[in-house]
């Protein structure tokens with residue numbers, strides 16, 4: 001930050017929204033804060049609409065500057081002092097734990113929290129609350145890719161190479177990813193590829209803004225990506241396009257995969273998915289017969305009850321072609337939330353401790369307990385994934401109190417109507433946020449927190465690059481940081497037990513010690529080191545040693561150094577279409593809104609650009625059901641319904657309807673979605689369920 005006297009007038013920081021973490025400059029002006037773009041390796045001087053308008057929330061009239069309390073069920077939230085609010089939380093937690101035990105209090109975190117907050121939240125849950133119930137909304141983001149990456153490579157880093165590698169590839173295959181809308185500056189790297197003569201191939205049931213730029217667009221039926229991947233590998237196998245030396249020297253388990261994909265005849269996969277055989281061959285050829293190729297998956301492939309296996313099928317393809325570990329080549333996942341990567345490394349996940357360690361590993365427990373100054377036997381065991389945690393709330397087997405930090409599950413959870421009723425059944429709901437989100441509206445206590453321009457900390461972007469968030473100004477009076485809130489609660493709840501630091505630099509240093517020796521090793525990273533360069537890539541175990549921009553060059557971090565193939569087979573969606581619900585429903589995002597919309601729906605320019613929800617459907621389908629463009633429609637599933645204007649488009653298959661999930665109330669797409677879970681990752685099946693559509 002550049003300073004005049006003691007106050008910064010300019011701060012070089014990063015956008016508060018998605019995982020691209022575009023570089024930006026904040027400047028204090030006479031009457032507010034101005035955003036400027038900053039050249040950084042990910043965004044190269046570009047920002048999207050969301051980034052340009054991010055400062056509009058800093059002094060927004062909806063901004064909370066005092067805690068809120070609800071005195072009785074059904075009563076109104078009223079302003080309160082911090083002591084009143086924190087005492088109420090502490091008393092509520094004590095009461096619930098006294099009556100029902102430590103696990104009766106749960107914590108729900110977010111993938112937008114800084115590394116320091118994510119770490120502190122995990123420690124607060126395990127040490128202060130002694131509960132096993134902590135998980136976060138990132139479970140609904142990239143947990144399938146995380147599980148598949150761990151299974152195949154022995155590590156989970158979204159991109160195991162710098163983003164600039166995309167520009168060096170000859171072919172880029174994007175599966176279920178729409179960066180032209182979700183992270184537009186990323187397309188600068190795709191432009192590099194295309195200017196060099198490289199090809200972009202997109203797999204998506206919709207002709208999205210990204211698919212429309214592609215050299216080839218495969219438009220499969222939702223839920224058939226896995227079969228498409230196996231067919232591509234089948235073709236590579238039969239055409240002799242495998243990298244046999246790579247498979248022999250750097251991998252294990254290929255024989256079973258070979259046997260499995262042998263049954264994925266392209267003609268049969270065309271019948272199943274709708275992707276023409278010629279396009280399958282063209283894609284396999286484009287990946288296998290070039291020097292450098294990259295395969296990337298995102299939510300479209302991952303948010304399924306078979307999400308882990310779907311990602312695994314694309315990893316199998318990449319391994320068979322010898323891509324991972326070669327510059328300009330490889331497999332990666334496009335992480336979504338701002339700190340979706342760091343948020344999953346420091347202990348917010350139900351089954352993990354900092355450093356991406358398993359919580360049921362005795363050595364990991366011993367190490368982390370040593371850093372925390374507690375007995376390893378006193379640490380709770382694994383909890384349950386996010387949806388299971390929420391779905392059990394208020395029931396005999398679930399928690400009775402919930403503390404939510406940086407998340408809005410009333411809009412973002414699958415089967416959201418049921419989740420909302422679970423939240424209403426709690427003895428105590430506490431929400432820390434800077435606006436009255438839809439989840440905060442249900443809370444007994446709302447705690448107002450600082451925004452990104454008012455805090456120092458670190459984020460880890462989609463490349464595994466650890467970045468500095470730098471404060472431009474102090475938080476407004478009446479607002480506290482999450483670290484201050486956790487420390488204040490710990491002080492009230494532990495009666496002299498281990499305290500929590502509130503200085504983020506101090507928290508980061510502790511996080512580094514806790515992560516030492518884990519797969520996401522931050523021990524060698526300091527804020528000064530990040531400041532001296534364009535971030536630091538983990539793993540970075542030594543202060544004096546190098547960081548790791550590119551993984552897998554010589555070996556994979558598995559016991560034998562080899563990547564592991566896993567044979568995976570296609571299976572139908574958890575909820576097949578039928579006579580009553582004859583259409584496939586899928587969800588996604590629009591350019592001008594972000595996640596549950598709690599922030600971006602409040603920004604006037606973004607609201608003008610994307611004022612409300614809609615239901616995208618093909619004109620042939622619309623004609624069949626008697627719906628015209630703009631007319632109100634109902635999308636009905638077995639779990640609920642959504643009402644929004646129809647948007648007719650040939651971009652979507654006639655058997656599929658789409659709605660973005662950013663809006664609450666009647667337009668809430670997640671009232672409709674299915675809560676079937678992936679058995680490995682706990683990822684809900686956001687991307688496909690059976691619905692009917694009718695004029696409203």
Ligand code: SF4
Nearest residue numbers: 015017018022048051
């Ligand atoms: Fe922010 Fe993502 Fe837009 Fe960049 S692409 S400005 S990080 S929302």
